[in-house]
Amino acid sequence: MTDHQSPHVVVIGGGPAGATVSTLIAQQGYQVELFEREKFPRYHIGESLIPETYWVLKRLGMLAKMKSSHFVKKHSVQFVSPSGKHSAPFYFQDNKPHECSQTWQIRRSEFDVMMLKNAEEQGVIVHENVRVHDVLFAGDQAVGVQITDESGKSKEVRASVVVDASGQSSMLINKFKLRIPDAELNKGAIWTYFEGAYRDQGKDEGATIVLSLRDKKGWFWYIPMQDDTVSVGVVADFDYLFKGRVNHETTFAEEMENCLSVKERISNAKQVAPVKATKDYTYRASQAAGDGWVLVGDAFGFLDPLYSSGVMLALKSGELAADAIVEGLQKGDTSQAQIGKWEAGFVEGMNRMRRLVCEYYEGFNFGEFIRRFPHHRGSVTDLLIGDLFRQELDQVFDDIDSMRSAKSPVE
Structure with missing residues (x-):
């Protein structure tokens, strides 16, 4: 120098x-x-x-x-429920027909x-x-x-x-x-990588898949990458993942049993990296x-x-x-x-994404929300693809609050 x-x-x-x-x-x-x-x-x-x-x-x-x-080109995200039910792929192009709607893993x-x-x-x-x-x-x-x-x-x-x-x-x-x-999002993650794991074909090959644990205490990510590699990780509350557990490898295996859709996807795959963990999240x-x-x-x-x-x-x-x-x-x-x-x-934009994250952990039904407020479909999609920095999107959260209030018992 x-x-x-x-x-x-x-x-x-x-x-x-x-x-x-x-x-x-x-x-x-x-x-x-x-x-x-x-x-x-x-x-x-x-x-x-x-x-x-x-x-x-x-x-x-x-x-x-x-x-x-x-x-790997990424066109969509897909969610899997605690019961193992797969949602339809959520294609970004459907909301924004522009080349920006294709991204990458x-x-x-x-x-x-x-x-x-x-x-x-x-x-x-x-x-x-x-x-x-x-x-x-x-x-x-x-x-x-x-x-x-x-x-x-x-x-x-x-x-x-x-x-x-x-x-x-x-x-x-x-x-x-x-x-x-962030006390409300006091999470941790444990992850590793597999070679030869199942992946969808064609446009769906690069989809990020979010799979809920059977007991709803967390979720797995499943991210197809190049060289036939898939990133697989579990996210849950800090105490749940790290307190009273034997080690990270055992915890990962135990949570795989709690998410059979992931276990099935990697059944013929080879683990090609050590298990890693992070304990300081949001x-x-x-x-x-x-x-x-x-x-x-x-x-x-x-x-x-x-x-x-x-x-x-x-x-x-x-x-x-x-x-x-x-x-x-x-x-x-x-x-x-x-x-x-x-x-x-x-x-403000970061808080909008945080709110969507919290709604997921609280079990909010986005499908029901869109059926009730179909005019918000595009706005919810905008939030999920990261178009966070527009105040008019806050109407989504106002209507989420109104929907939740309508379901709450009268005091």
Whole structure:
């Protein structure tokens, strides 16, 4: 790493959020340096994209690369009830007849490399194997970072804005004690990968399948990927999955018995990866920005993976933050009010997806809801594909509340 003019922006972390925010700022002619502590490719969970990622990928110049990739094409999602009844495939194209309605099931190690290389191609100065030890402040204003470079030398890199995209181990969320756990969505997950598992054919081959446990205490994801691999994981309350259990492998096997549709699908398959687990799920930072600093992606918050919104929220937060930062750099204003101006609208959208997640766990019958309010079919679909950032969609939740109230006994 050689000394050079200080960048306008420093980004901590090279995942989808970091690659997005850095690329979009660099596209506007500003110097951006990105520091990633690992050497890509590296493993990461989160394989399923939803259609609304299309628009950010388009701005990033990633669409052609995605279309020419070997990632499995995803056209739909399908739900399986506790009794094993399969819903009809939920085709995105039916609601939005546009190429954005076809998305992908990705291998994150490959996708993240593609995103990071794309950032570099568009002018971002990317450093891997570089650890950021601290964010530097002058009073309340972030002014740069303290790093250890590839040679082991410690140095300071000054910048007008520091973006923390370092994931769930976010430096700034911990420094300022900003993390707010979501007690209602205190979940965990256990997962692994299989080769040779059953998959549907044709347009349905790449569908994400959400399968409820027989006792309704959780659900399995079933995500077909390239190379005849399927990602399979169970999500349930933290206490249910992790307290009083022997180990993760045993728990996974026990929950497979609680979801015979999954067991049947992998009956002739070979497990090709260790069982993994995560115990810290839904949380959010109490603020997304301060003077000279911003949190994006998982560094700001993470939402339960039920509707595969993780990468979309990472890309969207990166996009919104980038636009606010560019505007701030143009005006010479890197205050919290300027570079965090996107937070309120983003949180509103995130809350809409969270509400859909909570409704699923509470057993709300979406089929019954659509039969009663057929004019909401398109709006519910919009929410599920990640088109979350429109206030008119709140009418859906108003009518969910009215439907629930109508069923409640009179006090």
